Amino acid sequence: MFTKDQIKNQYFVGDCKDILLNIEDDTFDLIITSPPYADQRRNTYGGIHPDKYVEWFLPRSEQFLRVLKKTGTFILNIKEKAFNGERHTYVIDLIKALKDQGWIWTEEFIWHKKNTYPGKWPNRFRDAWERCIQFNKQKKFNMYQEAVMIPIGDWAKERLSRLSEKDKIRDISAVGSGFGKNVSNWLKRNMVYPTNVLYLATECGNKNHSAVFPVTLPTWFIKLFTLEGDFVLDPFAGSGTTALACKQLNRNYVMIDILEEYKIMAEERLAKAVQLELNVIGQKKVKSNENN
Amino acid sequence: MFTKDQIKNQYFVGDCKDILLNIEDDTFDLIITSPPYADQRRNTYGGIHPDKYVEWFLPRSEQFLRVLKKTGTFILNIKEKAFNGERHTYVIDLIKALKDQGWIWTEEFIWHKKNTYPGKWPNRFRDAWERCIQFNKQKKFNMYQEAVMIPIGDWAKERLSRLSEKDKIRDISAVGSGFGKNVSNWLKRNMVYPTNVLYLATECGNKNHSAVFPVTLPTWFIKLFTLEGDFVLDPFAGSGTTALACKQLNRNYVMIDILEEYKIMAEERLAKAVQLELNVIGQKKVKSNENN
DNA sequence: GTTCCGCATGAATCGATAG
DNA sequence: ACTATCGATTCATGCGGAA
Numbered sequence: 001m002f003t004k005d006q007i008k009n010q011y012f013v014g015d016c017k018d019i020l021l022n023i024e025d026d027t028f029d030l031i032i033t034s035p036p037y038a039d040q041r042r043n044t045y046g047g048i049h050p051d052k053y054v055e056w057f058l059p060r061s062e063q064f065l066r067v068l069k070k071t072g073t074f075i076l077n078i079k080e081k082a083f084n085g086e087r088h089t090y091v092i093d094l095i096k097a098l099k100d101q102g103w104i105w106t107e108e109f110i111w112h113k114k115n116t117y118p119g120k121w122p123n124r125f126r127d128a129w130e131r132c133i134q135f136n137k138q139k140k141f142n143m144y145q146e147a148v149m150i151p152i153g154d155w156a157k158e159r160l161s162r163l164s165e166k167d168k169i170r171d172i173s174a175v176g177s178g179f180g181k182n183v184s185n186w187l188k189r190n191m192v193y194p195t196n197v198l199y200l201a202t203e204c205g206n207k208n209h210s211a212v213f214p215v216t217l218p219t220w221f222i223k224l225f226t227l228e229g230d231f232v233l234d235p236f237a238g239s240g241t242t243a244l245a246c247k248q249l250n251r252n253y254v255m256i257d258i259l260e261e262y263k264i265m266a267e268e269r270l271a272k273a274v275q276l277e278l279n280v281i282g283q284k285k286v287k288s289n290e291n292n
Numbered sequence: 293m294f295t296k297d298q299i300k301n302q303y304f305v306g307d308c309k310d311i312l313l314n315i316e317d318d319t320f321d322l323i324i325t326s327p328p329y330a331d332q333r334r335n336t337y338g339g340i341h342p343d344k345y346v347e348w349f350l351p352r353s354e355q356f357l358r359v360l361k362k363t364g365t366f367i368l369n370i371k372e373k374a375f376n377g378e379r380h381t382y383v384i385d386l387i388k389a390l391k392d393q394g395w396i397w398t399e400e401f402i403w404h405k406k407n408t409y410p411g412k413w414p415n416r417f418r419d420a421w422e423r424c425i426q427f428n429k430q431k432k433f434n435m436y437q438e439a440v441m442i443p444i445g446d447w448a449k450e451r452l453s454r455l456s457e458k459d460k461i462r463d464i465s466a467v468g469s470g471f472g473k474n475v476s477n478w479l480k481r482n483m484v485y486p487t488n489v490l491y492l493a494t495e496c497g498n499k500n501h502s503a504v505f506p507v508t509l510p511t512w513f514i515k516l517f518t519l520e521g522d523f524v525l526d527p528f529a530g531s532g533t534t535a536l537a538c539k540q541l542n543r544n545y546v547m548i549d550i551l552e553e554y555k556i557m558a559e560e561r562l563a564k565a566v567q568l569e570l571n572v573i574g575q576k577k578v579k580s581n582e583n584n
Numbered sequence: 585g586t587t588c589c590g591c592a593t594g595a596a597t598c599g600a601t602a603g
Numbered sequence: 604a605c606t607a608t609c610g611a612t613t614c615a616t617g618c619g620g621a622a
Contacts, residue, residue: 085396085398086431089387089388096381099381104378106378106416107379108379112402112404122435123398123431124399125485127488128487129402129487139378140415141415145412145417193412193613195408195418195420196416196417196420197404197421370595373595406615407615408594409596410596410612410613410614411596411613412598413596413598415598418596418614422595493615493616494615
């Protein structure tokens with residue numbers, strides 16, 4: 001068994017079914033992951049056939065159930081593919097099977113993708129949404145709703161959507177400062193709780209990795225279900241988007257994936273992000289000096 | 293058995309399970325409906341318990357399967373409720389059961405609701421989406437994708453969302469005129485195919501009727517899956533939103549619902565819509581004269 | 585004739601209270 | 604313990620009246 005210090009902010013290479021055996025019960029506050037969809041990532045997990053998907057998933061989710069705290073949450077980002085002109089049922093079968101395994105199906109969030117690739121088939125349109133299914137161990141779980149409040153009305157929605165990646169980092173960096181706090185206090189009065197639909201853009205332009213989900217997606221759920229210093233697990237971590245979100249939000253992460261090259265990719269991304277943030281802080285200092 | 297002329301644009305009062313027995317096989321090009329959700333509309337359908345929902349639905353969908361043309365489509369607008377702190381599975385159970393009944397589960401559209409029912413709870417956010425599940429009898433079905441193309445870019449989406457009911461009617465009325473055609477030709481070049489997510493507001497505040505779904509919802513599916521003169525069925529018609537959409541689009545409708553008062557309500561709505569449209573056309577003529 | 589403000593209105597959901 | 608009813612919560616929308 002690993003201690004918490006040994007797993008803190010580590011990326012493990014291997015099948016999560018095996019790696020997790022070394023991690024104690026009730027370790028994580030949040031498990032969030034986008035597992036390999038059926039028939040995808042054929043080269044890594046062997047391209048699980050849709051009909052075998054539930055069977056493949058259950059021994060792994062059994063471990064998730066064990067290592068998740070009683071007050072913790074499991075978010076599963078998944079979407080069934082069209083198979084033979086029809087939507088396959090492996091996702092809804094999985095929901096039923098996870099309930100049988102002891103999970104509570106609390107909610108189904110929708111990720112409404114803002115920008116999807118244009119495309120057209122004779123019998124269907126572009127698929128612009130995915131499921132983010134929430135499971136819990138018990139009815140009472142930790143949820144910090146204030147952390148994801150959004151500005152009221154359309155005027156604000158417009159502004160928020162225009163925030164560039166740099167602006168977001170600036171915002172995060174400002175959290176500790178008095179100015180940042182004042183702004184957020186002023187904003188609170190114009191804030192409302194969000195709904196169970198997330199309207200987020202897909203990440204594009206990052207050529208190095210096939211972006212599984214945009215960093216804003218895990219960011220949102222991490223804010224909603226954890227506090228600083230909490231432990232977050234992504235058992236199908238890929239290029240480490242969840243780790244990136246954790247780093248920005250001061251949460252501890254444990255990443256697992258089966259390919260060594262994913263780990264390398266993730267570490268490069270993390271290093272690059274840290275560098276970018278340092279640059280932004282550097283620019284701020286320069287500006288501040290100019291103002292004086 | 294009724295003839296097509298006998299059922300054309302009629303509103304029948306009764307349980308669709310019984311009424312449909314009088315209608316021939318392969319009659320409809322589209323069945324679109326929003327059935328009473330479990331534990332809702334207690335006064336009319338007796339508030340079906342979630343656990344009994346599938347059992348209640350299947351004999352009715354058996355009739356739908358029979359009266360739908362082989363190239364036709366069935367759109368089911370539904371959403372599971374939170375039950376005992378958890379999402380109930382009756383909707384996904386229904387999908388499985390309908391597949392067993394012989395339906396093909398082609399697609400699941402999402403209706404992303406712009407305005408949702410308010411409320412705040414410790415464990416969940418407001419529910420802002422519903423399922424519009426598409427079923428077919430065979431892999432090849434009629435689909436007219438060009439009919440629902442949308443203007444490109446956000447500026448147009450904004451404008452479109454602000455269209456009032458009067459503007460919509462004006463727009464529809466303009467279809468036949470040369471001016472309308474020119475506009476739509478000009479627009480075509482800036483049009484793209486939509487996705488499988490519909491972002492629409494619910495209609496509320498209309499005092500006369502509790503709108504089940506906004507008229508834009510059936511309108512969209514009717515355009516997508518039927519041509520002028522085709523036959524559309526709504527077996528849980530309520531206040532006749534589907535009929536209204538059919539009337540505006542020159543499709544033939546057959547409405548069924550269990551309460552006489554719904555029928556009366558629907559007929560009033562239809563009459564009012566026709567009157568409103570006449571007024572708008574009248575105003576246009578006045579304006580046109582002024583310009584000359 | 586516009587624009588602006590106030591108001592009622594929802595396919596909701598939870599927790600407490602009552603039988 | 605299990606079920607039925609009621610109050611509290613909350614926000615985008617469209618209507619009507621007012622400036």
